[in-house]
Amino acid sequence: MAATTSTSDQQNLVPPVAAQLHLHLVSDATGETLNSVTRACLVQFERAHPIEHHWTLIRTTGQMDKVLAGIEAHPGLVLFTVVNDRLREHLLDGCRRLGVKHVSVLDPIMGALTEHFGQAGRGLSGRQHALDAEYFDRIAAMDFALIHDDGQSARTYDEADVILLGVSRSSKTPTCIYLANRGIKAANVPLVPGCPLPPELFLVKKPLIVGLTKDVNQLVQIRRNRLAMIAKDEQSDYIDPQSVRDEVAQARRLCSEHGWPLIDVTRRSIEETAATIIQMLSEHRDKRLAEAK
Structure with missing residues (x-):
């Protein structure tokens, strides 16, 4: 006690x-x-x-x-x-x-x-808290999120329930971890200027792909704080407002071209973002079941 x-x-x-x-x-x-x-x-x-x-x-x-x-x-x-x-x-x-x-x-x-x-x-x-099947599903989902963090293990993307895309510091990893705690297998892929996306991303059939975006000014501030924490030079495109604005615009265009839903996480908590994704995933699964009939 x-x-x-x-x-x-x-x-x-x-x-x-x-x-x-x-x-x-x-x-x-x-x-x-x-x-x-x-x-x-x-x-x-x-x-x-x-x-x-x-x-x-x-x-x-x-x-x-x-x-x-x-x-x-x-x-x-x-x-x-x-x-x-x-x-x-x-x-x-x-x-x-x-x-x-x-x-x-x-x-x-x-x-x-x-x-x-x-x-x-x-x-x-x-x-x-019992060690039942649901518990082990959450553990498996957590392992999956860690293995598939930041664009890793692309060859098994089709095993994911959800794949999150987003520019740097758009809360991809913490959102994946939160989803994993709900038993949802989530991978995340960073959108980096000049770096091609893994081809496996465009071949998946099962997962729901969701883009995450954030206000440019907030992104710049978060990135500045990040660089200050790791004592890196702050003179780079990573925190240049126009460059960041171009990154966000490119991410929006990518999601629009492929019909992937996009969530603006600027004023959302991780829990709120995850709740929206879970709702989208439910609709995605319903659609896949209807198509399979």
Whole structure:
């Protein structure tokens, strides 16, 4: 069991009452799901800076007693993802006794899935981390992304689900890694002025090919920072605004000529870019299935 407490450095910017709000996050697994949901919700409340208490890997009633003691010492909203029925009831009883608000984050989804599938969940903690086929698919996808990073291993491009094209510093590699964590095999190919693309790229049948582009000014700044980090001479076409503008224009023309979709990642997070690609991949697969009939 792990319990940690964190406070915001900006507590002095909010009213004293808000600074004293406590938020307890209780999980019988690693707490990743709960933390992600909580983060996604908290960003909608600019002035909310609660003191967070993280309680993870709660697997026994003794551990849950310590959680309840912490809640009693610092009363506040309790958010939890506890699927074990015995521990769940122990936590609920304790929260009711202490008179604190409590929310089971998974309940609405579990209820909908139970109704949809006509069966109840198994109530096992950490099932998303089990060493099942899906887990090994993610590992295989991660290996694939690393082997096919930056134009490598072109001979096996047709084994990819997605191939990303883009000029330097357009977030190709991190996007591929994120997709790999979703079990999607992603390769990426850099668009470098004067360097021909691998011929295998134009022969693939299965993969979805997607171009990534970014605002020229932002690209120039990112590249300047990159050169400064590796102590390289900054006088080159790599950071010349007109040269970069030509690179981006050439990338756009290439994608247009071949009918490859193009995503402007300037104001997108890696997650948002990946979500768009996943949607495109679903449509791409549907189209291929329809053509195969």
